[in-house]
Amino acid sequence: MKSNYRVVVIGGGVVGASVLYHLAKYGWTDVCLIERKVLTAGSSWHAAGGIHALNADPNIAALQAYTIDLLPEIERESQQNIGLHMTGGLTMAGTPDRWEWLQSAYRVFQSIGIEDCRLVTPEEARELNPVMSTDGLLGGMWADREGYIDTTGTVQAYAGAAKKHGATVVENNRVLELNQTAEGWEVVTENGTIQCEHVVNAAGLWAKQVGRMAGVELPVSPLNHHYLITDAIPEVAALDHELPMTVDLEGFTYMRQDQKGMLVGIYEIDHDHWMEDGAPWEYGFELQQEDLGRIENELTLGFQRYPCLNNAGIKTWVNGAFTFSPDGNPLVGPVPGKRGYWTACAVMAGFLQGGGVGKSLAEWMIHGEPEADVYGMDVARYGDFAQNKRYIRETTGQFYSRRFVMTYPNEQLPAGRPLKMAPAHDAMSVAGCKWGVSWDLEVPLYFAEPGFEETPTLKRSNAHDIVAEECKAIREGVALLDITGFSRFEVSGPNATAWLDRIMASKLPAPGRAKLAPMLSETGKLKGDLTVLNWGDGRYWIMGSYYLRAWHMRWFNDHMDDGVTVRDLGEEVCGFAVIGPNSQQVVEKLAEQDIGALKFMGCGQFDIGLVRTHVARMSVTGEKGYEINCRYGDHIALRRMLLEAGAELGIREVGFNAMLSTRIEKSFGIWSAEFTQGYTPGMTGMDRWIDWGKAFVGREAAMAERDGNGPGQVQVTLEIEADGADASGYEPIWSDGNRVGFVTSGAYGHHTCKSLAMALVDREQAAVGTDLSVHIVGVERQAKVIEASPYDPQGKAMRG
Numbered sequence: 001m002k003s004n005y006r007v008v009v010i011g012g013g014v015v016g017a018s019v020l021y022h023l024a025k026y027g028w029t030d031v032c033l034i035e036r037k038v039l040t041a042g043s044s045w046h047a048a049g050g051i052h053a054l055n056a057d058p059n060i061a062a063l064q065a066y067t068i069d070l071l072p073e074i075e076r077e078s079q080q081n082i083g084l085h086m087t088g089g090l091t092m093a094g095t096p097d098r099w100e101w102l103q104s105a106y107r108v109f110q111s112i113g114i115e116d117c118r119l120v121t122p123e124e125a126r127e128l129n130p131v132m133s134t135d136g137l138l139g140g141m142w143a144d145r146e147g148y149i150d151t152t153g154t155v156q157a158y159a160g161a162a163k164k165h166g167a168t169v170v171e172n173n174r175v176l177e178l179n180q181t182a183e184g185w186e187v188v189t190e191n192g193t194i195q196c197e198h199v200v201n202a203a204g205l206w207a208k209q210v211g212r213m214a215g216v217e218l219p220v221s222p223l224n225h226h227y228l229i230t231d232a233i234p235e236v237a238a239l240d241h242e243l244p245m246t247v248d249l250e251g252f253t254y255m256r257q258d259q260k261g262m263l264v265g266i267y268e269i270d271h272d273h274w275m276e277d278g279a280p281w282e283y284g285f286e287l288q289q290e291d292l293g294r295i296e297n298e299l300t301l302g303f304q305r306y307p308c309l310n311n312a313g314i315k316t317w318v319n320g321a322f323t324f325s326p327d328g329n330p331l332v333g334p335v336p337g338k339r340g341y342w343t344a345c346a347v348m349a350g351f352l353q354g355g356g357v358g359k360s361l362a363e364w365m366i367h368g369e370p371e372a373d374v375y376g377m378d379v380a381r382y383g384d385f386a387q388n389k390r391y392i393r394e395t396t397g398q399f400y401s402r403r404f405v406m407t408y409p410n411e412q413l414p415a416g417r418p419l420k421m422a423p424a425h426d427a428m429s430v431a432g433c434k435w436g437v438s439w440d441l442e443v444p445l446y447f448a449e450p451g452f453e454e455t456p457t458l459k460r461s462n463a464h465d466i467v468a469e470e471c472k473a474i475r476e477g478v479a480l481l482d483i484t485g486f487s488r489f490e491v492s493g494p495n496a497t498a499w500l501d502r503i504m505a506s507k508l509p510a511p512g513r514a515k516l517a518p519m520l521s522e523t524g525k526l527k528g529d530l531t532v533l534n535w536g537d538g539r540y541w542i543m544g545s546y547y548l549r550a551w552h553m554r555w556f557n558d559h560m561d562d563g564v565t566v567r568d569l570g571e572e573v574c575g576f577a578v579i580g581p582n583s584q585q586v587v588e589k590l591a592e593q594d595i596g597a598l599k600f601m602g603c604g605q606f607d608i609g610l611v612r613t614h615v616a617r618m619s620v621t622g623e624k625g626y627e628i629n630c631r632y633g634d635h636i637a638l639r640r641m642l643l644e645a646g647a648e649l650g651i652r653e654v655g656f657n658a659m660l661s662t663r664i665e666k667s668f669g670i671w672s673a674e675f676t677q678g679y680t681p682g683m684t685g686m687d688r689w690i691d692w693g694k695a696f697v698g699r700e701a702a703m704a705e706r707d708g709n710g711p712g713q714v715q716v717t718l719e720i721e722a723d724g725a726d727a728s729g730y731e732p733i734w735s736d737g738n739r740v741g742f743v744t745s746g747a748y749g750h751h752t753c754k755s756l757a758m759a760l761v762d763r764e765q766a767a768v769g770t771d772l773s774v775h776i777v778g779v780e781r782q783a784k785v786i787e788a789s790p791y792d793p794q795g796k797a798m799r800g
């Protein structure tokens with residue numbers, strides 16, 4: 001071990017080994033992995049080694065697919081056998097809704113290029129897996145590239161291949177302390193101190209403690225998990241092929257062959273946290289005592305699904321812990337505020353996801369950003385609120401218990417809620433508000449009569465007509481929307497203008513004006529679909545998506561200049577939007593200054609009733625609207641006064657569902673759908689806001705896109721011949737049987753009475769009038785490319 005490395009990776013499980021491998025492979029060879037005991041001494045040695053394609057987040061599914069492709073390569077490079085059994089896999093559905101969901105999921109996989117899947121009937125599934133009872137099963141999905149690997153061999157293979165690329169592995173040496181230095185980090189270990197530029201926390205079950213060594217509180221907790229391995233089973237031994245890896249979603253089990261017997265793992269409802277502050281340091285190759293009482297129900301279902309288990313002897317019980325984040329996805333990337341401190345932890349399925357995690361992190365460290373959009377596993381997708389122990393316990397527990405439970409897109413889950421509530425929350429609840437959650441905040445979805453319960457569904461729900469009424473208020477009357485759920489950053493200081501001009505690709509707004517502002521990475525990918533407001537007194541605001549607060553703040557800090565202060569106003573400022581053709585009449589009644597003089601995209605400070613506010617005349621609904629921002633303490637009063645002022649005009653409180661329906665009628669994109677860090681300005685139409693004449697971050701790459709052959713796919717608006725269900729995102733789009741794109745988001749346009757979607761399609765298919773088709777909830781529907789903004793294409797309503 002040297003006393004200096006460029007990177008020190010802490011942890012020799014599958015994830016640390018994969019990070020080390022990718023760093024060395026991509027050319028950073030002055031890298032060292034430090035392991036407390038021996039490689040695999042955390043969760044990795046006792047994993048079931050299963051690999052399968054399904055993941056609800058398509059970007060994570062794509063990284064899993066990368067990992068599966070990588071496995072033979074590391075075996076070849078390292079010459080270490082990884083015991084790869086590519087048996088193929090089945091995922092079985094046992095309820096009509098689940099079967100519909102699986103059919104939609106199959107189409108989503110096609111959208112992201114995972115082609116080696118097909119749907120199967122219960123009879124076909126039974127032929128593929130003859131020991132499975134198909135009682136109650138409605139269908140399944142087969143995937144070619146599923147199976148299992150030898151876990152120890154795989155970790156050794158990553159590490160061995162890394163060493164061949166020049167990396168160093170040091171075992172039996174615990175990291176004791178981390179100290180930040182001017183150049184990077186001082187890593188104090190049992191066997192000496194190392195100076196390095198970067199440290200990577202890949203400490204698995206000990207990630208919490210290795211976080212705390214750097215003053216970082218990671219939202220992660222271990223939970224226990226069982227599987228059993230049987231003795232040889234005659235029915236299995238007699239087969240002429242190996243059993244496929246099989247997931248029985250309604251049965252809460254996964255199963256694979258193990259020699260001549262079976263391995264059955266259980267995701268039980270009655271979950272069990274273990275060592276929430278991280279495993280003890282002395283913890284080694286140990287397991288917890290099995291707890292059959294806790295898994296009895298799921299185990300019974302497993303024995304019914306595989307009747308041959310009833311006569312089988314059980315050779316081994318494994319009850320071991322592995323780690324989870326609140327949403328079950330990994331925590332990867334640079335930790336905000338800790339230069340040179342990276343995480344690669346909370347990787348729930350390390351053998352399945354470890355390759356993708358290692359690749360993304362290595363690219364991030366070396367090139368400044370990963371190739372793929374990895375927002376779904378970015379450590380900065382959480383804020384400080386997620387450090388709370390109960391929050392972590394509730395959310396990780398909920399994720400574990402629901403691992404095989406179906407979640408509907410319109411379903412609201414209870415863990416960690418309600419947490420942050422806008423001051424008018426309770427009054428809005430009395431008015432019938434139904435709440436969703438964005439980050440830590442309760443956000444209004446719609447307002448319903450007392451006693452109304454929304455039915456969870458993949459299709460249009462029983463709230464459809466309520467949202468229609470709210471859209472009518474927006475388009476024809478006047479509506480009130482709580483806009484606490486937007487982010488707001490204040491930019492000030494002598495260099496504020498110069499800094500904003502550099503990080504935003506658009507022109508900056510003149511004093512008293514607001515402007516849409518794309519923000520780009522150095523490689524010309526999108527980093528934000530923001531709005532910049534110039535208050536005319538040296539202060540600017542940047543407004544964007546609330547849940548990206550920590551993510552954007554990390555970006556601002558990473559690109560900071562002297563003489564600039566950026567303050568997140570998310571705990572200080574909230575507000576209401578008054579929207580609709582009659583909005584001016586309502587606001588006018590309360591405004592002490594001439595609100596009528598405020599033109600479209602204008603902004604200024606106004607006294608609205610008793611409240612000092614910052615008002616911007618804009619609305620993502622495409623209607624005339626005023627976004628009225630106030631202090632938290634004024635929120636209740638502002639709502640009361642606006643409702644009173646609007647009463648005679650029939651003002652109606654509305655939620656974000658109506659906003660999302662109206663915005664798609666204007667073809668206005670939103671983040672995580674039309675705009676992501678995987679897309680470019682040219683693909684998304686964001687290029688029309690770029691000021692090409694100035695210098696800005698990402699200009700060179702954006703120019704190359706503009707002056708080159710252009711993007712292969714572009715954004716279009718589709719009208720779909722839907723029936724009871726609308727597109728939601730990632731559905732594949734077809735032309736004469738060829739996949740030509742995918743939906744980025746969809747909704748029913750209540751004013752235009754059309755099922756609408758926005759989509760990325762091949763340029764050749766983007767002309768208005770092109771006939772296409774799209775799969776919605778597994779059923780193929782006709783679709784047509786239409787002019788953008790089917791509602792009010794000239795924008796008269798919002799300007800009026």
Ligand SMILES: Cc1cc2nc3c(=O)[nH]c(=O)nc-3n(C[C@H](O)[C@H](O)[C@H](O)COP(=O)(O)OP(=O)(O)OC[C@H]3O[C@@H](n4cnc5c(N)ncnc54)[C@H](O)[C@@H]3O)c2cc1C
Pocket residue numbers: 010011012013014015016017034035036037038039040041042043044045046047048049050051173174175176202203204205206207210225226227318319320321322323344345346347348349350351352353
């Ligand atoms: C019962 C069970 C079944 C599973 N089945 C599957 C499966 O089928 N497929 C799948 O993909 N995943 C499965 N998993 C999950 C899988 O085991 C984990 O995702 C994976 O092991 C995580 O790897 P890791 O490298 O992040 O962490 P770990 O394996 O926990 O590795 C962390 C390493 O860091 C070292 N370390 C910690 N602190 C320090 C320090 N201060 N100094 C030096 N070294 C340190 C530890 O000794 C350890 O070796 C299963 C898990 C369990 C419990």
